[in-house]
Amino acid sequence: MSTVKKTKGTGKKPVKAPKAAVAATLKADKATSDANPAENLHVDNNGQIPGVRRRDFIHIATVSFAGVGAAAVAMPLVSQMSASADVLALASIEVDVAAIQPGQSIKTSWRKQPVFIRNLTPAEIEEANKVDVGALRDPETLAERTKPGKENWLITLGVCTHLGCVPLGAAAGEVKGEYGGYFCPCHGSHYDTAARIRKGPAPTNLVVPEFAFISDTVVKIG
């Protein structure tokens, strides 16, 4: 488009005034390098002052229309990355906890993530309740993290809130950390007997999933 206009402009002028032609060529050269030659054409043909034209509206409308279209097409391209229907269609699990003795814990899997179910000993419960809750990084009492009358059943995700490793301490013989709960070996986060963060880089307590006791010994997670 711009090349056509340029040739018109330079082709016209030499006929009228040969002396001005040199200046005009120089001007045209300058115009092609740094300005919009379309404006020159506009003055030549219609004698109008360059400014807002009908064509500007068409340009803006076209680009906006294409932009909205591109954004609309991008939406499915982005949303395909999110968890698919089969990943989201997660059944809840039921676990029989009758066999877990005080002081023991088990690991199970829910939503492809590990879950710790721990039967706290009276000493561990006492230790968790002794702590000054206000001084914790993520203040929560043991009672808030368990069900009434079932304070000994601590159910948490086995996913460190730092970067997602599985903390140690659920299986027999594993390190329980400085606070007797869980210890994440990846970056050294220590959790206490209520699985609250006490030391290390993790920002929050181990997550307590939604759960309910459907009988005295069966717990439903999810």
Next chain:
Amino acid sequence: MSFPWAQEYKPQGTVSKWVDERLPLPRLVYNAVGAGYPVPRNLNYFWNFGVLAGVALVIQIVTGIILAMHYYASVDGAFNSVEHIMRDVNSGWFIRYAHMNGASFFFIVVYIHIFRGLFYGSYKAPREMIWLLGVTIFLLMMATAFMGYVLPWGQMSFWGAQVITGFFSAIPLVGEPLRQWLLGGFAPDQAALNRFFSLHYLMPFVIAGVIILHVWALHIPGSSNPTGVSVKGEQDTVPFHPYYTAKDGFGLGIFLIFFVAVTFFAPNMLGHPDNYIPANPLSTPAHIVPEWYFLPFYAILKAFTVDFGIPFTGIIIIEAKLMGVLAMFGSILLLFFLPWLDTSPVRSGHYRPLFRKFFWFGLIPCIVLLTYCGGKPPYAQWVILSQIAAAYYFAHFLIILPIVSRIERPLPLPNSITESVTGKPLETAAA
């Protein structure tokens, strides 16, 4: 582009002339890496590593495309398909070991290439754009290497994916949804493995594209050199071919000797045995470490253990987790600003006595220490060492370098490249 005395491409035969008039691709190659590219005559062996990095990328692409013919991206089949490549596919063990160690050697040559740039001030005007593109390539390489490491779906693959995607969950508010969007689920699983495979295949070609821009940007001012003195005339340069094609060829031979020695005789030296255990989402390995080339950054991540907040009020401004992640990304993004942090007009470290001291006795030991601590478990003594080293790393670039540039008195520079080579003043050498 390049210097006025660069040799011009002259097509000889009818065919070359015909091609040159229609698509001057041979001319482009001639001017890029042939006799048409004049290069300073005094380059040392550190200047081999750009070409070596290019060769390493080619090795990765060739072996990678072959591996993709036998690999199967499924949580049930990926681990077995890698074992199938190792045991059953003809020469599969060789191709896979070459790819695995090729990644390490790619990082080795790129780290030496970056070291060269840091010491000789290759990032300074007029070569800032080359440096910026180089840091971009480095970031792309890290992403590619990470996704490649996930593909065998061993223990380290799985937990590496868990930890590295966990970085994103540190971002306030959008972090956790973002992480689930990246993974396509709540934990690394089939969706994540499949997309990592797709992207791991794509990224090397993106890297190749950025390398073309990197080399294009290089050919505008031309190569730097160990004195840091700009080229002043034809006597300062020699044509890239045959002079540096020969020198790079020799360097390539040495590089390949090291590469095949490790590939054949110690193929698992740089890897981690835990990755020969199939991924188990319920059990984290006792000691997660990334591949060696990520260790310094991993140490910086682990160095942040305390929340940043207003003392005695309990108000936390930035959580320790977010601080660590920001510092880790920041340690690389910092390099983008290097051309404007080091304001000294003298490029080469040879002529900068104070810069050189901080470089050899500050930055280099600091990076070595970070690499060492990164591989250690998060016990107090290693955390403290990481904290000291990480603090120095940031101080070096943000405080020391700008001050040194201002107060330093550089040594006298040679008048020209030729003078530095021949030891004679320019007139005599040119005559």
